[in-house]
Amino acid sequence: DIVMTQSPDSLAVSLGERATINCKSSQSVLYSSNNKNYLAWYQQKTGQPPKLLIYWASTRESGVPDRFSGSGSGTDFTLTISSLQAEDVAVYYCQQHYSIPFTFGPGTKVDIK
Amino acid sequence: EVQLVESGGGLVQPGGSLRLSCAASGFTFSSYCMTWVRQAPGKGLEWVANIKPDGSEKYYVGSVKGRFTVSRDNAKNSLYLQMNSLRAEDTALYYCARVDLGSIYYHLDLWGRGTLVTVSS
Numbered sequence: 001d002i003v004m005t006q007s008p009d010s011l012a013v014s015l016g017e018r019a020t021i022n023c024k025s026s027q028s029v030l031y032s033s034n035n036k037n038y039l040a041w042y043q044q045k046t047g048q049p050p051k052l053l054i055y056w057a058s059t060r061e062s063g064v065p066d067r068f069s070g071s072g073s074g075t076d077f078t079l080t081i082s083s084l085q086a087e088d089v090a091v092y093y094c095q096q097h098y099s100i101p102f103t104f105g106p107g108t109k110v111d112i113k
Numbered sequence: 114e115v116q117l118v119e120s121g122g123g124l125v126q127p128g129g130s131l132r133l134s135c136a137a138s139g140f141t142f143s144s145y146c147m148t149w150v151r152q153a154p155g156k157g158l159e160w161v162a163n164i165k166p167d168g169s170e171k172y173y174v175g176s177v178k179g180r181f182t183v184s185r186d187n188a189k190n191s192l193y194l195q196m197n198s199l200r201a202e203d204t205a206l207y208y209c210a211r212v213d214l215g216s217i218y219y220h221l222d223l224w225g226r227g228t229l230v231t232v233s234s
Contacts, residue, residue, distance in 0.1 A: 038218060055222075097219060100163070
């Protein structure tokens with residue numbers, strides 16, 4: 001199974017400042033035949049289901065604010081919130097959907113400092 | 114409105130069974146792979162099972178293989194999860210989610226609100 005790790009476990013950022021979350025997979029999730037990274041990012045606010053933010057490691061889902069961006073390839077990925085807003089307080093999960101069982105990272109909690 | 118609504122959760126004793134349902138609306142259910150994801154109280158997300166649009170292929174996480182069965186009824190726009198031999202560690206909020214159009218190996222673009230399963234004596 002591919003193991004997903006995230007760092008940090010939690011972070012507190014001032015409003016308007018940048019938040020950076022890292023995600024690492026134990027094996028590459030880059031599919032060579034289409035050059036796509038099978039890596040997604042989800043946001044989960046308290047009491048709500050997860051919401052898709054980023055897919056293919058860097059493609060923003062429709063309707064997601066452009067302050068959210070994803071980068072990385074192979075085994076190392078980053079979710080960046082360029083200017084943290086109050087509504088961004090949530091837990092963020094990465095997930096690989098390259099091989100079954102699809103696995104999630106443990107989550108990173110983002111709070112306001 | 115495009116949505117997924119889960120039902121069927123509840124309190125069950127260890128060793129018991131439960132059948133979860135997920136009603137889809139607002140999209141062509143029969144065209145999409147579907148997924149069950151669970152979240153134990155205060156914990157992270159765990160992928161449980163996937164099923165192809167025609168139900169021909171199903172995949173499970175190792176911890177539920179042989180105990181859980183995913184199925185669907187495209188005529189009723191419904192997804193199911195039959196859970197047998199339940200254990201305390203199966204206690205979780207169970208989400209139904211849609212796999213983005215294209216392949217079973219795609220991201221999850223639509224989620225329900227979940228149904229809570231509690232396994233306890």
